[in-house]
Amino acid sequence: MSQHGALENLVVLDLTRVLAGPFCTMMLADMGAKVIKIEMPVSGDDTRAYPPFRTNCNGERESLYFANINRNKQGITLNLKAQEGKEIFKKLVETADIVVENYRPGVMDKLGLGYDVLKEINPRIIYGSVSGFGNTGPYRLRPGYDILGQAMGGLMAITGSKGGEPTRAGSAMGDILGGLHLTIGLLAAINARSITGKGQRVDISLMDSVIAATENTAIKYLESGIIPPRMGNRYAAVSPYDGFKVQDGTIIIACGNQKLYEKLCTEVLDRPDMITDPRFSDMEGRLANQDDIRDVIEEKLADLTMDEAVSFILSKGIPAGPIYDISQILADPQVKEREMFVEQEHPTLGHMTVNGCAIKLDDTVPSVRTPAPALGQDNDAVLRRLGLGEGEIDALRAGGVI
């Protein structure tokens, strides 16, 4: 195991706020990139005012939301509307590899800090942005929110119970998908730069990212003319593949093929007759009679706990698992072994838990190293590296530039 992150050679100037952008730069920082988060003086990232909160060691209300997603980043303040702020930013761009922002398209250009300007300063700079609809097209200036990405990207239309309303995925999936696509784009551009010697622009849209995540929905619709309906937890092509109620919750059973179904009938349900019963004997029949199969399964498992039912079914070689809530996830031995949550000491919040990194690299191991920055905590160190003296830094502070 090396002590070095996979991206330790990269310097990232991070202008992002809230979730989609900061989720991207969190992954980059977890993998060792030197991420300098640049915030507006005084106010900072909006999520510094987002719940959940904890009363910190100074008796102030401080955000755990911000602390979770901004660990491993350095933090400076810089007013990009002030001329001196622009100059300092441009100086930082000279030696950076990546600039990331999630403003509405056009904002950076208006500030005089768009890609066209930055690439003149440093042709190797990679410029990544994520916005609701991307940097092109008729909707590019529309405000973008996670829920709009989920709605207009088609995820809501296919999520929800049969006959029920279109349903939002319970986390900010539009933002998460945008952040993941942005990270891929930036790293692909890093590879391209190793060939071409120059940077480029990466332009990610929440709506595009959600469309990509609906995989074959368009192909299905175009071929059949049928708009895929919402169908709860069921899957159009396979049955039984659904949630089933047991004593203390709901479990999933996923019989992907005929052999697994027959095993389920004989070894779990004690109902070998259901193998030959014409209602269930083939996949088509099972799809048409799913409710009847569900009743038999739920009756059989009614007295078992989730743990007991899952162990029993897995022991017969049939795919199964619990529907976990977050308390059960945090207690799960697999989750612990995979270090998907990590304990961290924060200077003002004290002991806290943050999300782990889902990208497991066995040599350059991603890690949670430093807590999220206090607003402007690295101003002096970063500005001194640019050659500014104590007096100049004090003047910038007094002038509200940092």
Add this chain to the structure above:
Amino acid sequence: MSQHGALENLVVLDLTRVLAGPFCTMMLADMGAKVIKIEMPVSGDDTRAYPPFRTNCNGERESLYFANINRNKQGITLNLKAQEGKEIFKKLVETADIVVENYRPGVMDKLGLGYDVLKEINPRIIYGSVSGFGNTGPYRLRPGYDILGQAMGGLMAITGSKGGEPTRAGSAMGDILGGLHLTIGLLAAINARSITGKGQRVDISLMDSVIAATENTAIKYLESGIIPPRMGNRYAAVSPYDGFKVQDGTIIIACGNQKLYEKLCTEVLDRPDMITDPRFSDMEGRLANQDDIRDVIEEKLADLTMDEAVSFILSKGIPAGPIYDISQILADPQVKEREMFVEQEHPTLGHMTVNGCAIKLDDTVPSVRTPAPALGQDNDAVLRRLGLGEGEIDALRAGGVI
């Protein structure tokens, strides 16, 4: 605009099947990597037998699912259980950059083709895998399905209507998230290799990937002790931020702050009294009385179409958008401008539409170039490049190795 893809220097040996792995290698191929998809002789990838189907030019039923997600890839067949198959695979590893597989953990080791063997052949090889639970931990050998990742990763528990059942995201979101995390891990490892000179192993789990996508759920629960409930399309901290019924469908209105709410009251609802009404005057009140606000909004918009309502609300500077189904997405001008669906000629399926790439790079532009491979179509070309002669290739074919 360059004609070269961002990853054109990379050769990927792709052993993946179904969705999570092929979605990853699709992105790599869209960005120019030379992806050689390796399938079992005769049967091939399971999804060659997945709907939707089209009767092809030979009068056979052929899968559009497979064709969509495997465009831009070359295809060879290779029986990795046969000694000659193993030898050919090892020879391919000598000059490849990346091996990707989504078998259950242990399968490649049992074949004698695990990472420990491959890195002896080529220390620069990067070995990526995606499985239900990853390569470590007590569940590593459990069967992994998308729905199990969604269930055990906690996405289902927070998705669904208020008081309703846990709900699966309507696409295979566990597989998609796994494929995205895998792609990031592989590209990070490529960057690390440029520093260390050697490859490493990337180990992605669907469950981990889903946990990461539930963002702050754990932080919220740990601080409050409250398991986040399902709440349909609403958001715990902001209101109105929900779906609202109009004449011909449902639209989203997202008032992220007090100013947007007040604008909604005066300019959309003609109800300035709702600004000062103590039930709605602050966010807390609005969260407690969401149903009342919804009734006012829906009454006001009842006679408008989705298009009319969205245009009207956007014109007032308030974030809004339609809940689109796939037919509306395909017709949308923004989606067309962003090229999220691309027309392609397939040699046996004819004219078809495939998904575009959501990763927009402005110099090394991702593209859809070649159709998905027929089973084994590139056997001769690839084996000849390894130095095999016509007779040897015929013998491999006769022996069922390719």
